[in-house]
Amino acid sequence: MASLVSRVPRLFQAVGRTLAAQATRGYADAAAPVGMSFTFGSPGAAFYNAATNVRQVDVPTFSGDIGILPSHVPTLAVLKPGRLSVYEDEGNVNHFVVSSGSVTVNEDSSVQILAEEACRLEDIDPGLARSGLEKAQQQLSAASTDAERTEAQVAIEFHEQVVKAIE
Amino acid sequence: MLSRTALFVPTCTQVRGMATLKEIRNRLKSVKNVQKITQSMKMVSAAKFSRAERELKPSRPYGTGANAFYDKVDIGQDLEKPKHLLVTMGSDRGLCGAMNSNINKLLKNYVKDNPDKEVKFITLGDKARQALYKTHPGYFMLTFSEFGRQPASFSDAADVAESIINSGYEFDVGQIYFNEYKSVVSYSLRPVPLHSLQSVSEADSLAVYDSLDAEVIRSYQEYQLASVLYACMKETNCCEHSARMTAMDSATKNAGEMIDKLTLTFNRTRQAVITGELIEIISGAAAL
Numbered sequence: 001m002a003s004l005v006s007r008v009p010r011l012f013q014a015v016g017r018t019l020a021a022q023a024t025r026g027y028a029d030a031a032a033p034v035g036m037s038f039t040f041g042s043p044g045a046a047f048y049n050a051a052t053n054v055r056q057v058d059v060p061t062f063s064g065d066i067g068i069l070p071s072h073v074p075t076l077a078v079l080k081p082g083r084l085s086v087y088e089d090e091g092n093v094n095h096f097v098v099s100s101g102s103v104t105v106n107e108d109s110s111v112q113i114l115a116e117e118a119c120r121l122e123d124i125d126p127g128l129a130r131s132g133l134e135k136a137q138q139q140l141s142a143a144s145t146d147a148e149r150t151e152a153q154v155a156i157e158f159h160e161q162v163v164k165a166i167e
Numbered sequence: 168m169l170s171r172t173a174l175f176v177p178t179c180t181q182v183r184g185m186a187t188l189k190e191i192r193n194r195l196k197s198v199k200n201v202q203k204i205t206q207s208m209k210m211v212s213a214a215k216f217s218r219a220e221r222e223l224k225p226s227r228p229y230g231t232g233a234n235a236f237y238d239k240v241d242i243g244q245d246l247e248k249p250k251h252l253l254v255t256m257g258s259d260r261g262l263c264g265a266m267n268s269n270i271n272k273l274l275k276n277y278v279k280d281n282p283d284k285e286v287k288f289i290t291l292g293d294k295a296r297q298a299l300y301k302t303h304p305g306y307f308m309l310t311f312s313e314f315g316r317q318p319a320s321f322s323d324a325a326d327v328a329e330s331i332i333n334s335g336y337e338f339d340v341g342q343i344y345f346n347e348y349k350s351v352v353s354y355s356l357r358p359v360p361l362h363s364l365q366s367v368s369e370a371d372s373l374a375v376y377d378s379l380d381a382e383v384i385r386s387y388q389e390y391q392l393a394s395v396l397y398a399c400m401k402e403t404n405c406c407e408h409s410a411r412m413t414a415m416d417s418a419t420k421n422a423g424e425m426i427d428k429l430t431l432t433f434n435r436t437r438q439a440v441i442t443g444e445l446i447e448i449i450s451g452a453a454a455l
Contacts, residue, residue: 112232
């Protein structure tokens with residue numbers, strides 16, 4: 001994963017343009033007045049710590065992609081590799097790529113998302129992501145044991161989602 | 168031939184226990200060497216500590232985030248149930264304050280206070296095993312060493328979580344004990360409840376959570392366990408290095424004081440020797 005992240009955000013400008021387009025879509029206009037307390041972090045970085053300026057979060061989970069608004073019904077879910085989007089009050093949208101982890105929505109409208117690995121979408125080098133996907137595919141064809149095969153499949157799924165998220 | 172064994176060997180210590188110059192010089196030298204060692208240990212710990220503290224910052228919200236669910240769902244633990252599991256986090260190396268002895272004391276007392284329960288330990292760090300394995304061999308379920316030398320990573324936590332899950336020990340009551348870092352000079356032992364999959368799925372207040380199936384709860388619980396362990400490991404790392412840094416700092420300071428005192432005594436003794444010699448010479452010359 002670390003190899004995927006480049007400190008040079010090459011696609012930053014391109015992403016910035018799409019951001020502006022998406023931000024105009026009013027997702028959470030009907031949001032309840034209670035704000036959510038949003039925590040999102042990975043072992044190496046904390047992106048949001050009980051932030052209250054978030055109105056919507058789109059999360060990829062194994063039970064399907066879910067959008068969390070304030071006062072969402074309490075639920076637990078398991079994160080799936082993919083793109084996680086955070087819509088802030090001021091109209092900013094932050095996109096992240098996550099690998100796996102857990103999602104908790106509690107009764108008091110607090111949301112905790114813990115990702116095993118997460119980074120900002122603009123920090124990802126698309127070239128590295130694609131070559132990572134190819135490498136993972138080679139790994140799968142070279143795999144001889146079940147464990148290796150599963151590992152390679154997980155890597156492929158992750159890289160596919162990263163590439164998809166960039167596009 | 169008969170050889171005579173010396174029964175009485177006159178030792179050369181002075182009558183009033185005054186140290187000779189040579190003795191003081193040797194002692195001074197060894198104290199200086201000790202000071203050099205503690206000084207460099209302090210430097211090493213300081214470097215490791217600054218890294219551990221930097222890494223602790225993002226892991227704090229991670230840990231509180233992982234525990235938030237358990238706090239809110241309020242899963243009760245019935246202490247009267249028979250199977251207990253204690254996970255403790257210490258360190259491999261000593262010279263880091265009371266960190267490890269706090270844990271060892273706690274484990275000993277826990278066993279003493281719960282004589283009719285089945286108590287198992289999982290210990291991270293060699294110190295707890297070294298101290299307790301002889302007296303409590305039957306209690307140890309798993310021990311992890313090589314803990315604290317390198318900063319803990321998430322995969323370490325995942326390894327520990329996996330071995331707890333795969334151990335097959337169906338505990339009713341679980342606790343993680345670790346030292347929580349407060350400041351460079353302060354840390355305290357803190358418990359965090361450890362829940363088994365069964366106790367989570369049987370919790371009453373879980374009913375308010377929507378669209379749950381057994382698979383989701385299982386994966387969620389496993390991941391949460393690793394997250395909680397990870398946060399505790401980071402706290403422990405930070406404590407270890409800060410405690411060692413403080414300990415080595417005061418050791419260096421004490422050695423400095425000792426060196427000052429010894430130097431003073433050394434100079435005084437030297438003066439006394441010179442004065443003694445002068446008196447001998449002068450009185451010798453006067454006698455002629």
